[in-house]
Amino acid sequence: MLGGAAMTGARRVVLAAVVAVDVVELAAQAGGEGHAVPGIAIALVAAAFLAAFARGRSPLATGLAALAALAVLESVAAAFSFGHQRVHFASGATLAGWLVGLAFARAATQAESGDHGAVVERGDAFAEAGAIAGLAATYVDSGLSKLLNGGLAWADASSVQTAILTQHAVDDSSPLGRYSAFVVEHRGAAFALASATLVLELGAFLMIVGPRIRAAWAVLLVGFHVNVSLVTQTIFYVQACVLLLAFAFPLDRAPPPVVAPGRSRLAVRATARWVVVAVAAAWLVRELSSLGPLASRAGP
Amino acid sequence: MDVARTLLTAFARDPRRPLAALVVAGYAGVAFAVHDLYPFSRFDMYSRARSSASRIVARDAAGHVAEVERFDAWQCERPVDVSPGTCGAPGSYTYTPYIDESRARWVAEHAAQGANGKSASTHGADGERAAGEPVDVVRRIWRVDEGPPHVTDCLLERCSAVRR
Numbered sequence: 001m002l003g004g005a006a007m008t009g010a011r012r013v014v015l016a017a018v019v020a021v022d023v024v025e026l027a028a029q030a031g032g033e034g035h036a037v038p039g040i041a042i043a044l045v046a047a048a049f050l051a052a053f054a055r056g057r058s059p060l061a062t063g064l065a066a067l068a069a070l071a072v073l074e075s076v077a078a079a080f081s082f083g084h085q086r087v088h089f090a091s092g093a094t095l096a097g098w099l100v101g102l103a104f105a106r107a108a109t110q111a112e113s114g115d116h117g118a119v120v121e122r123g124d125a126f127a128e129a130g131a132i133a134g135l136a137a138t139y140v141d142s143g144l145s146k147l148l149n150g151g152l153a154w155a156d157a158s159s160v161q162t163a164i165l166t167q168h169a170v171d172d173s174s175p176l177g178r179y180s181a182f183v184v185e186h187r188g189a190a191f192a193l194a195s196a197t198l199v200l201e202l203g204a205f206l207m208i209v210g211p212r213i214r215a216a217w218a219v220l221l222v223g224f225h226v227n228v229s230l231v232t233q234t235i236f237y238v239q240a241c242v243l244l245l246a247f248a249f250p251l252d253r254a255p256p257p258v259v260a261p262g263r264s265r266l267a268v269r270a271t272a273r274w275v276v277v278a279v280a281a282a283w284l285v286r287e288l289s290s291l292g293p294l295a296s297r298a299g300p
Numbered sequence: 301m302d303v304a305r306t307l308l309t310a311f312a313r314d315p316r317r318p319l320a321a322l323v324v325a326g327y328a329g330v331a332f333a334v335h336d337l338y339p340f341s342r343f344d345m346y347s348r349a350r351s352s353a354s355r356i357v358a359r360d361a362a363g364h365v366a367e368v369e370r371f372d373a374w375q376c377e378r379p380v381d382v383s384p385g386t387c388g389a390p391g392s393y394t395y396t397p398y399i400d401e402s403r404a405r406w407v408a409e410h411a412a413q414g415a416n417g418k419s420a421s422t423h424g425a426d427g428e429r430a431a432g433e434p435v436d437v438v439r440r441i442w443r444v445d446e447g448p449p450h451v452t453d454c455l456l457e458r459c460s461a462v463r464r
Binding site: 067070071074075078082083084086088089091092093095096097100101104108125126129130132133134136137138139140141142144145146148149150151153154156157158159161162163165166167169170171184185187205208209210256257259264267268271272275278279282283285286 | 311313314315316317318319320321322323324325326327328329330331332333334336337338339340341342343344345346347348349350351352353354355357364365366367370394396398399401440442444446447448449
């Protein structure tokens with residue numbers, strides 16, 4: 001059984017590997033006649049930083065650089081293919097959460113003297129907590145979007161029925177095709193799946209509470225993804241499934257990291273300030289861009 | 301109030317939890333501002349309640365529908381136009397552009413070859429053509445209300461094709 005630091009190291013490698021898969025897929029999407037070289041070049045830069053991150057070399061700096069390269073690569077891929085493929089975002093959100101956790105740990109353990117190894121181990125614990133939160137946030141966002149755009153009426157059976165009809169092959173006579181047809185034709189089954197989707201997505205917040213509920217929710221979410229792939233046959237968030245299982249199992253039995261209460265409060269306040277600044281900046285950019293010339297050229 | 305304070309204190313006993321809560325809140329706050337800017341997204345692909353769905357499919361002479369990928373050697377008079385306005389007012393049914401476009405692309409890229417080796421699908425080819433059966437490219441529209449979905453087909457193009 002791997003210990004705390006070794007387990008964190010293994011999870012960091014899994015995270016880097018999953019993001020690397022996204023890099024390859026995004027590079028393939030971004031590559032095309034006349035623009036293959038920039039896509040490959042950005043992908044190589046991202047891969048190099050990811051390799052350094054996986055080895056634990058200045059993980060905050062290398063992880064941040066990899067994330068920036070990925071953001072560019074994803075934009076290029078979206079521009080040259082069918083738009084944003086959200087299947088790639090789960091690993092990015094997890095990586096971003098890991099980096100916020102590392103930054104938090106630095107603030108919380110700053111100027112601490114004593115055992116360097118113990119300080120690093122606490123940093124790992126916070127990084128993992130941030131990564132899990134980043135992954136959970138993708139589900140919470142999806143649930144919030146459904147509530148904001150459709151209200152509780154989203155859980156009406158038609159949401160699941162129309163999603164299956166749009167995605168599933170019309171001539172599938174296999175057992176999976178019959179299962180999909182059953183859901184489409186029986187509103188009770190579709191309503192149950194839609195309701196479960198809302199509960200699972202919004203409840204993903206619970207994954208940050210503790211290891212047992214995290215493990216239970218991760219299994220439920222993987223089951224959700226598997227079911228979606230069965231009824232649509234086209235949508236499978238495999239990267240998210242790998243990350244859910246990797247960060248939920250084995251159960252984390254280590255006690256919470258010990259940080260001086262004063263330093264912990266300071267780190268929470270500092271992180272809260274940065275979060276407020278980031279959110280405010282994002283909304284400011286949104287408002288400014290809606291006034292600019294790009295917005296006036298946008299379609300309906 | 302006391303209960304809330306007690307719960308909050310218990311929640312914050314592990315210093316990782318306030319951090320995690322901030323990450324979730326921050327991600328949501330940024331994502332709902334920028335919509336889709338890696339790694340932030342609202343994940344709102346299926347967030348709107350819908351009462352219809354549609355898909356571009358092939359319909360044979362007997363009225364059976366199949367995916368267009370089940371056929372090859374397509375010969376149509378014109379390129380298949382999957383723009384939503386061809387089947388009623390835009391917005392009267394739901395469609396997924398990238399899936400529709402992939403179907404139209406399949407028909408174009410799997411066209412019958414004329415004697416000169418050129419695609420015969422949409423160019424009124426001269427020369428020999430592969431023997432095909434009549435196949436209509438239709439937009440199948442499902443309207444979901446109470447009970448099973450109601451189906452209507454909107455003809456996009458009359459073609460011939462060879463079953464794979």
